[in-house]
Amino acid sequence: MSTVQTWVADFAAREQGLTGAGIPWLAAMRKRAIERFADEGWPTTKHESWRHTSLASLEQQQFLPAAQSSVADLASRIKAGEAGHWLVFVDGRFAPDLSDIGVLPPGAQVLPLSGALADSPESVQGLFGAETQGASTVALNLALASDGAVIRLERGVALEKPVHIVFIAASQQAASFPRNLIQAGAASQAVIVEHYVGQGSGASLTNAVTRAELAADAHITHLKLQQEDEQAFHLGTIDVVQAKSSVYNSHSMSFGARLARHDIATDFTGDHCETLLNGLYYVNGRRHVDHHTLIGHSRPHGVSREYYRGILADTARGVFGGRILVAPGADKTDAVQRSDSLLLSRMAKADARPELEIYADDVKCAHGATVGQIDENSLFYLRTRGLDEASARRVLTYAFAAEAVSRIEPEALRRRVVTAIRSLVPDGAELGEFA
Structure with missing residues (x-):
């Protein structure tokens, strides 16, 4: 069966x-x-x-x-x-x-x-x-x-x-x-x-x-x-x-x-609707996470901001598919869509597909996506400041996540997410002084 x-x-x-x-x-x-x-x-x-x-x-x-x-x-x-x-x-x-x-x-x-x-x-x-x-x-x-x-x-x-x-x-x-x-x-x-x-x-x-x-x-x-x-x-x-x-x-x-x-x-x-779609995910091992979003700008003067960030380790995989649809007559639409992925392993994989579908003329829309590893120049800078390599990588990983976390209000919810991140990142408890 x-x-x-x-x-x-x-x-x-x-x-x-x-x-x-x-x-x-x-x-x-x-x-x-x-x-x-x-x-x-x-x-x-x-x-x-x-x-x-x-x-x-x-x-x-x-x-x-x-x-x-x-x-x-x-x-x-x-x-x-x-x-x-x-x-x-x-x-x-x-x-x-x-x-x-x-x-x-x-x-x-x-x-x-x-x-x-x-x-x-x-x-x-x-x-x-x-x-x-x-x-x-x-x-x-x-x-x-x-x-x-x-x-x-x-x-x-x-x-x-x-x-x-x-x-x-x-x-x-x-x-x-x-x-x-x-x-x-x-x-x-x-x-x-x-x-x-x-x-x-x-x-x-x-x-x-x-x-x-x-x-x-x-x-x-x-x-x-x-x-x-x-x-x-x-x-x-x-x-x-x-x-x-x-x-x-x-x-x-x-x-x-x-x-x-x-x-x-x-x-x-x-008219004049606003939305923020803010996302953050962490996957390790062989885990898989997929975010699919749709923002329908059906009326004029809509404002949308969409930011997704992923941290991937081991052989994990992250997927982002975001679509912003601007309908006919939805003039003065202001939309931004972005997906950024940080790979902590050569075997990790990220797929990103940001989409803009626009049927109105007077709009301001932008989208983009990045997939990359920890910046070597930033890593070198932290090493010159006395951090060992593992600690420096930890700080840069948290800094990547912090941009998504900083958008969360009120503060009590933000603290709840920070606690969750520290429980995931190896030796995350040591990040306290950098939060």
Whole structure:
């Protein structure tokens, strides 16, 4: 039996037990989604956007039901006394004992998707998405998703503390399908952190989808920090729609998983929209990470900035495919796209494909990509200042990453990313005096 048939059979066995199984619109959509996945199967390297990323190793895996695992200590370390509204999920299921949503201002809602589907399913129907959107992996998520986070902000609501959505992969060979829904009303503001971690979960699968709608003048900062186990598989999709004068700042930090794929797209449906897509990844061993982005400048006066940086060691591989689409009539568009990769080994490999597709005349757009090793002149300079070669390489590696990290606000989130980088770079703890 092929893995596609396995997932179809798994859906048939689990369908009636999924959260919201009795909701007519959701049940019908799930059926259409699994039919689409059965028809298309997993994306292959024959698909242009997956040309450099094969899911063959994922298809060979057999995933098991989640087991009961104690993750209280790990959840406590992740929180580390940091203020915020916390939702914690273990193997894709909401863990109320580990969560602490706290007090929210009037007009703000933060709750698990399972709770929203149980209490007011009509409130999430419009944002849930459709089975025709995204790759076939997104359709599989829709078919099997039964939990995730729902964040709704009414007009003018501003959250003072970040919303932390923590997904812990705790069971060996388990698969989870989180679906997060964000609805930001006019002139609302929030910082949202998606954090994916593993606890000895081996070759687990996380297939996550986050959908967001930003009304006029809304301002959302979104940090995704991916730190799952080295044998894990992570397929992540972020789909954003922006209305007039809204601002969406995305920071995608990928530091874990045997294979990680991140698809990030935002569409400007109003004038004067702004977005920042900022990414950083570190891969070593034989690990593979792929970022694919799409910024749709559909209206005039849009501003987008896209910067991705990758650090690659051993025989690892990094892929970046970025596309900026400027539609007819999207005059005064201002867009910059850049991808830079640092190779720490001769066997590491980076593929970059930045694209500009422009159908308007009065625009200012630029793109570029670099792939290289540590600069020998910079290395020599640090050696003359008394550093040994290993320490000098460490400093230059961190300096390369620091440019991406410096764009992250607020400071507490930046510190969280810095800690993650130091845990990855050999002897990274010694970088403290250079941070």
